[in-house]
Amino acid sequence: EAETRTEFDQLFVMFSGINATSQPVAAQIKQIHFDNTIETHAAGLLATAIKEPELTQREADLLEAFGMRVISEAKGFLIDPANTICPVCLQDISDEYRSEAIQRIESILNREVEDFREKLRKLLLSEIPVELYQTYSILDATIYHNVLEQIQHVNAAIVEHNNAVQAKIDDPFGTMSYNMAISISDAYIALNKALAQLEESRESYNNVIKSKTRTEATLLRLNDDLANFVIHKAYASLCKQRAAKSSAEASIGVL
Numbered sequence: 001e002a003e004t005r006t007e008f009d010q011l012f013v014m015f016s017g018i019n020a021t022s023q024p025v026a027a028q029i030k031q032i033h034f035d036n037t038i039e040t041h042a043a044g045l046l047a048t049a050i051k052e053p054e055l056t057q058r059e060a061d062l063l064e065a066f067g068m069r070v071i072s073e074a075k076g077f078l079i080d081p082a083n084t085i086c087p088v089c090l091q092d093i094s095d096e097y098r099s100e101a102i103q104r105i106e107s108i109l110n111r112e113v114e115d116f117r118e119k120l121r122k123l124l125l126s127e128i129p130v131e132l133y134q135t136y137s138i139l140d141a142t143i144y145h146n147v148l149e150q151i152q153h154v155n156a157a158i159v160e161h162n163n164a165v166q167a168k169i170d171d172p173f174g175t176m177s178y179n180m181a182i183s184i185s186d187a188y189i190a191l192n193k194a195l196a197q198l199e200e201s202r203e204s205y206n207n208v209i210k211s212k213t214r215t216e217a218t219l220l221r222l223n224d225d226l227a228n229f230v231i232h233k234a235y236a237s238l239c240k241q242r243a244a245k246s247s248a249e250a251s252i253g254v255l
Contacts, residue, residue, distance in 0.1 A: 043178035
């Protein structure tokens with residue numbers, strides 16, 4: 001009976017939400033592919049400390065004062081000849097200064113350092129835009145909201161992962177631990193399960209639209225089944241009460 005009631009309720013909610021102008025939801029809900037080795041890879045790189053380049057005192061002072069991220073951004077700014085004014089001091093950037101500054105930065109960001117940091121950058125992930133699934137809000141509300149919740153879990157895991165990786169990009173010379181509160185792989189697996197359920201809901205929704213008359217007949221059949229369950233229970237209760245009454249009357253007659 002419980003399974004029949006659940007099937008009836010789900011189908012009835014879907015049937016009630018469909019009108020003459022309702023259109024099928026065409027876009028298929030696909031599983032999200034992810035690298036299930038990314039956490040192991042990240043943990044290995046974060047635990048790796050590359051050798052610091054031999055720097056002059058001036059270069060060492062620059063690294064300590066500004067950090068790897070600012071120095072890297074400064075290089076990107078300086079190698080573009082269209083940038084002729086320093087955004088910090090607002091002074092003109094001479095060709096001599098540009099060349100000298102780039103040379104110092106490249107001493108800090110040598111090939112080994114940059115190759116290592118590039119490996120780390122490839123581990124950075126993009127969050128999943130919730131808006132991508134807005135189209136499916138007309139489907140089963142419980143399943144749809146579960147998808148949104150699982151997306152939030154994935155995004156939270158991605159943010160934590162990216163923060164750890166970015167910290168290593170900014171300081172490739174030290175070792176770091178990769179201890180995530182939320183497993184990215186587990187979060188993606190849970191999301192894909194929710195997306196599979198939403199895809200089933202989409203297919204059911206489209207089938208209801210395409211065959212509304214047949215769906216109505218199915219609802220009537222399920223309703224009859226539920227009514228039979230109720231009648232059967234009521235009849236069984238009546239029989240039990242009649243038996244109890246007969247037994248009581250027989251006992252009284254004996255007394």
